[in-house]
Structures are given as C-alpha cells and as structure tokens.
Amino acid sequence: MVITLIKATIYWVAILYALAAGLYFWGEAAGKRPVLRLAWILAGTGCFSNLLLLVLRGILTGRLPLSNGSEFLLSFTWITVGLYLCLETRRQLKGVGGYVMFIAALFMLIVLMVMKGQLMETSPLMPALKSPWLSIHVLTAALAYAGFTLAAGLAAKKLFQADAGLMPDPIYRIIAAAFALLSLSIVSGAVWAEQVWGSYWTWDPKETWALITWIIYALYLHLYKKQNWQGRYACLVVMTGYLLVLFTFFGVNFLLPGLHSYAVQCINNTFVC
Template structure:
C-alpha cells in the first residue's frame, strides 16, 4: 500500500513538472490546468501516505528521514498551490515540482526500508519537543524550497526581478521558522542530552544555513545585492538546506544520525 502510494506521488509530481514546463513554454492554459490537477492528485496521495504512516506507527510521521521528506514535499506543494490559487501565476510551477519529485525519489533511492518500519523509536524521539522542532523545520524548509523555485525561475528567465519582494517575504517567513526550529531543538537537546548546543554536525550546518539567509535578508535593501546576486544567495541557502538534511544524515556521524 505504501509503495503504491509513493509511486503514485512520484508519477503525479513528475507529470506536474512536465506539464508546467510545456504549458509555460507554449503558453497553453489547458496544459497548465492539467498540471495543477496532477499536482493536486499528488498532494492528495502524499497526504494519504502521511496519514497511513501515522495510523501504522501510532505517532506523527516525523521521526525518520522518509517521514520528514514526505512532510517536506507535502508542505511545499500546499504552499505552492495556495500561492498559485491566489496569484494565478504558474511560471515557477515546473521548477518547484522538480524539487518535490526529487524529494520523493530520494525516498525510493535512499530510504525505502524506512517506510515499513513501524517499530518503537529510541527514547530521544519520544519527546513532545520533537513534533514542534521538526514541524517548524519542515515549514522553514518548504518556504526555502518555494523561494528557491522562484529564484531559479528568475535566473532561467535571465534574472527577472519582478518577484524579488515576494521571494524576500517568503524567505523572511522561512527564516523565522528556522530560527524557531533551532531554539526548540536547543531546548529539546538540553532535556535529552543535557546541553543546549554541542556543535553536532546538524547543528553546525543549520547555523551556517541560518547565517546565509540572515545575510540575504540584511542585504536585500541594498540595490547592489538585488536581482542576480539575490537569487544566487537564495539558491545557495537552499543548497545548504539540502546538505543539512542529506549530507549530514548520510555523510557525517552525530547525534542526528538516527534520522
């Protein structure tokens, strides 16, 4: 059941990406309509899989890498669909759907064994701080993915600057969520390990990511740091977000390795 739902999500998201690219290239509104439908179907499958995992394990689907990616992709899609419905702008849909497709594909490639794991979790993951810490991280990452999609679209379109303020507000909201996630994680760490900060690889790279986005927000009003430079910083921040998750989890040992 879970494998079938995951495969359905993958197909829907890649179909959505292709239809968005084709529809925007040809300016065909009917194709773009089908793209939105494909994304909505994928989002429903994504939600069903999260609910299935919750029912199977008896706990919120937040304690493994595959759970996080399912939440990450779902929240990213929901944020994008809300934006699309409000603005009627579908120009960045293809890039954002490529992100969502790659998140789901990475579960197939790297974490397929986690989907069927419904056993008990280690004591550190039973803390109520886990839910608020991980959910704020999901919200932050999804906002950064959305901003990166718009920035990538700007670069593809030769540094279109028409949505610079929109990207700024999305990053600012994501930055607030990331800051909250770091604070909540520190409280959780103190309760579990007796220290608010231990320079664990995940903590260190989360801090580096925070600094990059803080730099972007600080430089936003500077005319010399708008347009191409601003888009590059947003994309660099999102690359750090991905490294903080994938690179640290799979390449570095630390207290977060269980994720």
C-alpha cells in the first residue's frame, strides 16, 4: 500500500511542479495576477505532496528519509520550494517562481528516470551511515543547496529579464545564510569522516568539489562585502556556483569514484549527499 502511494505521489508532485513552473512563466510574461495566484496554489500543493512523499518514505523504511540520493533530492526539493513560497509571500518575488519551480520539476524528473528504484528500496543502512552525524550533515547540506537554488533563480531573473528591477541584497543574504550552512555541513562531514574513516579530510572527489564550491561562494561574499560587487558578473558567479553545487551532487556521485561512492557499490545505487 505504501509503495503504491509513493509511486502515485511522485508522479503527482512532478506534474504539479511542472504546471506551476509554466503558470509562473506565463503569468509573469502576461502580467496576469490570477494565473500567478494559481501557480502559487499549485506550487503549495506540490510542496505539501512532496512532504507527504517524504513521510511515506519514512514509514516504509522506519527512519528519516535522508540516506540515499532520491531521499536527499526529495528533501532538498521540498525545502527549496517551501523556502521560495515563504520568500514570495514576504517579498512578492513572483517572477522568480518559474525558474525555481522549473528546477524543482527537473529534479522530480531525475528521481523518476534515474533514482526511481531507490524510492522502493528498504535495505538496512550500512554501519557507516548509522550515525547521528548523518542527519546533521545531510540536513545542513539540503538547506544550503536549497538556498543556493533560490539565489540561482534570483540571479537568472536578473540576467534574463532586463526589467526585473530586483535588488541584489536578497541574493547576497540568501547566499550568506546558505554559505554558513554549507560550512557547517562540511565541518560535520569532516567530524563524521574521522569517526568512520579515521581522517577528517581525504581529498575525496566529493570533499574536493564541495571545497571548490565553498571557495566560489566565499569569493562572491567577499567581493560583495568589500567592493559592493553586483550586476551581471556577480550573477554569473552565483550561477557558476550553483552549477558546481549540481556537479558536486550529480557529477561526483555518478562519475567520480571515491569514499563517498562506497554506498553506490553496496546498497543498490545508494549514495548520500
């Protein structure tokens, strides 16, 4: 019963996010407030359904849904959409919804096409993953990635819509918060790694690319703070940082073997963030 609900819900969430993205783009281009309102409702319904999907996954496995790629992506997407809806309500940034919801729909498509089997997987966790550091490390990473996704959506609006009229301050504040969370994720991961592998840092591909991502965002924050750096080039750096975020998760997990890919070989294509 739970597996059947999971299968149905994942399709439902993907459809809702895709429809919301299309309505956001259409409503913004045509200036139709009722369409934007409908897009918000669909996005909110998708966010709630995304949460239901995580709950169902937790019921199926008997643990928090944070231990494999599909669980992380579902959690990361849910946090992203939830944060965006709160931000839209507070700042009326409806024009950004199309970009954010498009990314959310794309992630759901990836889960369906690449990670669908993981949603039904019920194998017990490896000993290395049975640690309280798992929740800390993965949750902070998911929150950081969600913040970087919102910042990328804001930057995309500035780059592709000349009349966006969007001040850069929201981008800076979101990246500053996400950067702090990414730093916490890296530190907690290092402590966890020392307990599991006997070393805080091994220059594993995941660690290396996470560090490169951290440096790019640190550079953006430094230049913005010291030189009030903004505009097109600042947005391009934000987008570059987000591409590195995506590569750190997708590219490294699938393309670059390392300590973080041990679970891929052992638990039915399972990997963590």
